[in-house]
Amino acid sequence: MSEPQDTDWTRRKLLTAAGQGLVAAAALGAPGAPADAQQPNAAAQSAKMPSPPSPITLDEINAPTEQKHGATPTPMPPDQRVGFAVVGLGHLTLNQILPAFGECKRARLTALVSGDKAKASQVAAEYGVPASGVYDYAGYDQIKNNPAVDVIYIVLPNGMHEEYTVRGAQAGKHILCEKPMANTPQQAQHMIEACRAAQVKLMIAYRIQYEPHNKLAQQWVRSRQFGAVKVIEAVNGQNQGDPNQWRHKKALAGGGSLPDVGLYDLNTTRYLLGEEPYEVMGTAYSTPHDPRFREVEETVLWQMKFPSGALFNGTTGYGFHECRRYRVLAEKAWFGMDPAFSYNGLRMELSQAQGMAEYRQSPSLDPKNQFALEMDHMAECVRQNKTPYTPGEEGLQDHRIMAAIYESARTGKAVHLGRIDTLDTFRGKDRYETRL
Ligand code: NAD
Numbered sequence: 001m002s003e004p005q006d007t008d009w010t011r012r013k014l015l016t017a018a019g020q021g022l023v024a025a026a027a028l029g030a031p032g033a034p035a036d037a038q039q040p041n042a043a044a045q046s047a048k049m050p051s052p053p054s055p056i057t058l059d060e061i062n063a064p065t066e067q068k069h070g071a072t073p074t075p076m077p078p079d080q081r082v083g084f085a086v087v088g089l090g091h092l093t094l095n096q097i098l099p100a101f102g103e104c105k106r107a108r109l110t111a112l113v114s115g116d117k118a119k120a121s122q123v124a125a126e127y128g129v130p131a132s133g134v135y136d137y138a139g140y141d142q143i144k145n146n147p148a149v150d151v152i153y154i155v156l157p158n159g160m161h162e163e164y165t166v167r168g169a170q171a172g173k174h175i176l177c178e179k180p181m182a183n184t185p186q187q188a189q190h191m192i193e194a195c196r197a198a199q200v201k202l203m204i205a206y207r208i209q210y211e212p213h214n215k216l217a218q219q220w221v222r223s224r225q226f227g228a229v230k231v232i233e234a235v236n237g238q239n240q241g242d243p244n245q246w247r248h249k250k251a252l253a254g255g256g257s258l259p260d261v262g263l264y265d266l267n268t269t270r271y272l273l274g275e276e277p278y279e280v281m282g283t284a285y286s287t288p289h290d291p292r293f294r295e296v297e298e299t300v301l302w303q304m305k306f307p308s309g310a311l312f313n314g315t316t317g318y319g320f321h322e323c324r325r326y327r328v329l330a331e332k333a334w335f336g337m338d339p340a341f342s343y344n345g346l347r348m349e350l351s352q353a354q355g356m357a358e359y360r361q362s363p364s365l366d367p368k369n370q371f372a373l374e375m376d377h378m379a380e381c382v383r384q385n386k387t388p389y390t391p392g393e394e395g396l397q398d399h400r401i402m403a404a405i406y407e408s409a410r411t412g413k414a415v416h417l418g419r420i421d422t423l424d425t426f427r428g429k430d431r432y433e434t435r436l
Pocket of ligand 1: 090157
């Protein structure tokens with residue numbers, strides 16, 4: 001993107017923001033840079049921000065011993081929300097993401113990008129997107145002229161993420177990209193550089209990192225609530241159908257079960273511990289002659305070692321009945337989720353001893369729509385000029401580790417990654433608010 005376009009875009013967005021009373025949507029800081037490095041810009045713009053709404057206080061109905069439900073929500077008025085364009089109208093978009101806008105407090109749907117004109121028109125009518133906000137893939141770049149779009153949410157096959165991120169960034173829009181970020185670490189790196197050059201934010205849609213039960217599990221791990229964590233074990237897999245779908249084509253998917261669903265085992269473990277593995281060991285297997293696994297793998301088992309001494313044992317697959325769970329084995333208790341990675345119905349488990357009894361518990365928090373939480377987080381980052389909690393660097397690190405797992409499976413040897421002794425090295429520094 002050329003300098004004059006950048007400047008024009010930034011000025012136009014600042015003017016729009018001022019006119020609408022919005023936080024400046026123009027990202028002036030580089031995504032992935034330390035969040036505090038972006039604060040001067042945020043501070044300069046904060047005069048233009050509307051005051052964040054305060055929760056309304058209601059009288060307490062229940063006894064103090066009853067479960068607390070937190071403050072009342074604080075939605076932004078629709079015309080002050082951050083506008084999102086969604087690219088790709090497949091299963092995830094139609095079944096999860098578009099309905100989730102109904103539960104958003106900061107984000108709103110303002111545009112759609114699809115190769116299917118009839119489908120796009122129907123969906124636009126259903127969600128109140130004007131005809132001027134509907135684009136096809138060839139016309140995608142024209143989205144730069146749409147001031148109602150601040151963020152582009154890319155929900156295409158993995159092999160298309162790089163192209164649509166780069167084009168979206170060059171159109172001057174912030175990018176929220178589905179997982180896995182890309183097919184390779186090289187593509188992921190290119191996406192980061194393109195967003196940095198265009199001065200737009202890049203967030204990877206790791207919904208689990210915005211979900212309250214997982215956040216509670218993370219707090220238990222980090223605070224050593226039940227002692228040191230010794231092992232995390234995780235399984236995420238399902239029995240795939242049609243061998244002709246893009247998930248079974250290497251060029252569109254990048255790999256098989258590992259980048260699609262095994263990524264949840266990997267990313268959630270990194271999120272819980274905050275640590276990075278320094279050694280991985282993997283093995284992969286595909287049923288011979290199964291047409292689903294001509295190009296991509298079926299099953300991957302892998303282990304990781306972390307600097308604290310915690311070990312990981314993971315399983316992912318495309319040929320067994322759906323199973324999505326993890327368990328954290330700590331000194332004084334084990335806890336986890338089953339299911340852990342589903343859209344709904346997450347269930348937490350905790351088991352610990354007291355005297356003669358072993359207590360099995362199912363702690364539960366109010367369920368939240370994970371997609372609404374992640375989109376609202378992106379909207380907050382745009383409004384307040386913050387680095388997303390899961391920026392492009394977080395996605396790139398998963399790709400580096402997955403490449404090492406594949407290498408280990410190929411060579412039969414452990415693969416050493418550089419040792420990283422800091423916590424949350426690839427995450428934005430600002431914690432997110434679960435309740436908006
Ligand atoms: P899908 O196949 O249902 O939808 C993909 C969309 O891309 C379709 O609208 C399709 O028409 C369009 N498309 C454009 N060019 C295409 C091409 N050359 N080949 C195939 N489709 C093409 O896929 P999905 O399940 O919605 O997944 C989309 C993305 O979302 C993937 O990156 C996937 O990993 C991710 N995803 C994330 C989650 C999550 O929980 N965060 C869940 C499912 C999928």
